[in-house]
Amino acid sequence: MTIVAGCDVGSLTSKVVIMKSGRIVGSAIIKSRPKPKESAEVVMQAALDTAGLNMDDIARCTGTGYGREKISFVRDIRSEISCHGKGARWLLPSVRTIIDIGGQDCKAMKVDGDGRVIHFVANDKCASGTGRFLEVMAGVLGISIEELGMFSTGSNAPVTLASTCTVWAQADVIKFINSGVPFADIGAGINGAMAKRVAILANTVKPEGDILMTGGVAKNTGVVNTLEKLLGRKIKKTRKADPQMAGAIGAALFSMEKLKNIPGGGE
Amino acid sequence: MHFFYDAVTRIENHAITRWKQSGKKVVGYTCSYVPPEIFHAAGILPVRLRGIETDGMEIGDAYFGPFICSFPKCLLQQAGKGEFSFLDGVLIIPGCDAMRRLDECWRKAGEDHQGIVPTWFEYFDVPHKSEVHGMNWFVQEIRNLIERIERQFGVSVTGTALRESIREYNRGRRLLKTVETLRAEKNVRVSGTDVFSATIAGTVLPREEYTRQLEKWLEDLSGRDPLEGEKKRLMVIGSIADEIDLFQLIENGTDAVVVAENLCFGVRYEGNEIPVNGDPILSLARHYLETSVCPRMFGKYKQRLALLREKIERAGVEGVILQNIRFCDLHGSENGLFQRDLEAEGIPCLRLEREYGPLKETGRIKLRIDAFLEQIA
């Protein structure tokens, strides 16, 4: 059986997925190091360890993400947009619209039945509307990103934040804390501000069919719930794998496709 | 090609230096609505001002506010640094809100940075409509401009000289039209980067020299082999762009070739020749105000869309990159409409917002371009 891998080196996290016969046999996620090459090597070793494999066992590996061109062990490189499309299709075969919020940008895309991207838009702003935005805000509140995600449900009066600029939003959050606004309202305001920025992007591609969120922010229920309200549509959940791994899954699937196209190369 | 490339990657290229050394005058202008033929006829070298080679923004940001396009900021930055010291005059045009404010910002910066404002620092009030009274205004504006040039530089711009200049510029226009035909070939033999360099060069080189070099280059091109590999044919449109590295980013190391563009620095309406008979001022006015339509003219969307369709068809364009500089609402919003209408016709589009100047955000832009090329596949 051929074993393939996908390596997604993002700005905040790096991910590797190892697949065999269309199933995930190993994976790992780490905080990205300053050098993409190093991130890739560390996360690959971690994934190999979970699968009990060696580098030599990997028949082919595709790189994606911001650091994709710096990875030493990949044969092919694909843009993360294509990889997220492919990976999302694997996570949820009925998916047609994908919202991917990564560490430093946010994309909305539409895919066909094969997970091929037919239309996409990406944010061209600063960190607002990205994972980094939430990270900075969580930092100001002194809580974890996961805890931040829990806010929203307990708030009836979310604050309005300066959401077009991360620096100003940060100043606002500090001010709210100092004036004693409940954390739940601040947290809900942060998640809401984030969701609103993402909704503009999502509405630009005119969502169709099933929607799936990928990337780390997919795990923030506060953002997801608010986004559902703004879009007036349910965002599907998947248990098949961590949605943050979608890019790496897509990359692994591309490796598989490449091998299939080489005579005697695949299963 | 090296000749053009060298000419357009430096603000003061060798030809400008040589021109100055011979004791002749140079005037800078800021928009495609200026007829350079007028300066040519006066024996002055017209140079379209560009904000390339910036390595900071401390002067640009000191006068312009934060929500302003980086193109005029880069121009101001370079002016403040003395990079335009070769200019004997500057002509400011209200191309858009940000560009017309270059007038005040440059003059005010001159209060803090000695000697950066040439004595001849003028405003050329191009109207936003070409209907009868708009055209009359523009004609008068050209006449006033000629008077001001004559007064300042002690020259005489005669009808005969103007007609001769139009003839000279037409030669270049004809040659560029031939280049456009070559780009439309199925197996294209010239990169978009090269063509872009060649067209920009026309705005910063002495015209006779430019025409000569263009002829030489075309001769060389006609004998050249097609570019290697299967290429995806792209068109680039939108905000002002004169950065060769933007085109290199699209073409180098990818399977893409830019076969058309609709930019105010590229081959926009260069194929249209200006009639040499009749009143040369009227001919110039009509050409520059009527045929080179930019979104600043408002309400001309259908005309511009028709032009894009024509180019797409002629050059076999497979995907369109619609770029706009941040805060350029004119192109930014028009790009939204183009995307709606072109995608409805099955032409993939990529909207890209960027900053003008040295490409510092190549990773972000490259990611989008790569994904777009994968999408076109």
Add this chain to the structure above:
Amino acid sequence: MRPELKEYNYDWMMGKTLKAAAMVPGGTQKETDLALKYLPYYHGVADAFFNAGDPGIQLLKMLSQYYENILTAREKGKKIVATTFCQTPAIFYAMDVVPVTFEVLTALGGLVWKRGLFDYMDYCCEVGMSETSCSSQRGAMGAYLARLGEEIDFVVCDTPGVCDTNANAFSFAATYLDKPYYQLNYPSTLGDDRSEKYHLDDYKEMIKFLEKNTGKKMDYDRLAALIKIVDQQDELIGELEDMFMLVPVPMPPLFNLAMYAGRFAFCGHEAFTRLLSSMLEWARTQAKQGHSGLKSGKEKLRAYMCYIDHYTVDMNFWHYLDERGIATVGSILSRNFRDISTYAQFLEGSGYGVDVSSPEAMIDTIAQMNARLPMVRSIRGPYDKRNMWLEETLAIAKLCHAQCIIYNGTPGCRNTWGMVKPFSRDLENQGYPVHIMNDDAFDDRVESWDSTRERLDEFFQVRGLL
């Protein structure tokens, strides 16, 4: 835009809100108090209007009628034009065309609704407009692009050359909705023969455009009558504006908003005359007694808003001025530069006259009047040229004894952000403390109101003004 909003007609919502509000003050105090309970978000605005006495009531009535006209235009067989604030609507009224003035409607919506017009603003971006486009149009315009307002028949704007961002928004709307578009183009100079002739030619073409799109001929008798009414109203405005020179300013901060909102949307209408007369009467009484129009009755500081005011949720800005004891002596939106007005005397050649003796004279009057409306008047050319923004600001600040000058706009405002730094430096050199507000006058998401307020306080403290 969130889907539930698409279920409601925007004009209808606004119309009903204002109609209900206009009816409240007619009841007893108990009824008013009860009604206010049901207006949790609109409370501050309602409070400001109701407490302004008869002028507040007249303002509500006028705004309510404005919406009523939009909502009933179709059944009355009238056409609707989308237009901009720096355009006297009288010329449309003369042709039975109902104007929808995006900026006024955006300001109103922003004042009234808790979440402002965020959804509508974002909708414009969702359908392709650049996010950096000016919020003053994007607000109400979003509703019309989403076809949640009355159908627009055509678009007329008079900003190309002065505010290209504005002109671009209208051009976008016309293209998106596939409606005819006419732009009045303004050169960089004002008051010289050449530009006056250009304006006249442009307005003649506009009348042709209106005639073509309404199928009606311009009724010059009606236009003459309307111009006369507008001129009478301008005279009332002039008298009110002269009171900005008094110390203390006898009018509450709300009056300025009422004056220009009415001027942009409803001049030529009786309801506006009633509002102006009511304000004038109120102000005269106050002035006679030497009272300040501020709630506290104590004027601590006089500020000139050299550009626009701040319109987000619940009239926060006006309440802030009132609380801090700051009287504003108007903004750029206030003055119309009729040649007999006091300030026009201080800027020679800046004013216009009125002549209704012939159709040509009337068109010229309207053209010259419109050429002097806010923004298109003094921001058309380089700010330091004759009678342009710097001279005008200094003249008004001096006449009205302003102690500081405040700039507020939107990030979409290229034509002022393009030079507000050197402009403010020049003002400082003339001895005026200047504060540049970094917010968006229509969108709290750019800078929250709390931050805006804090920065204002900081400015007043640091510069020793309060």
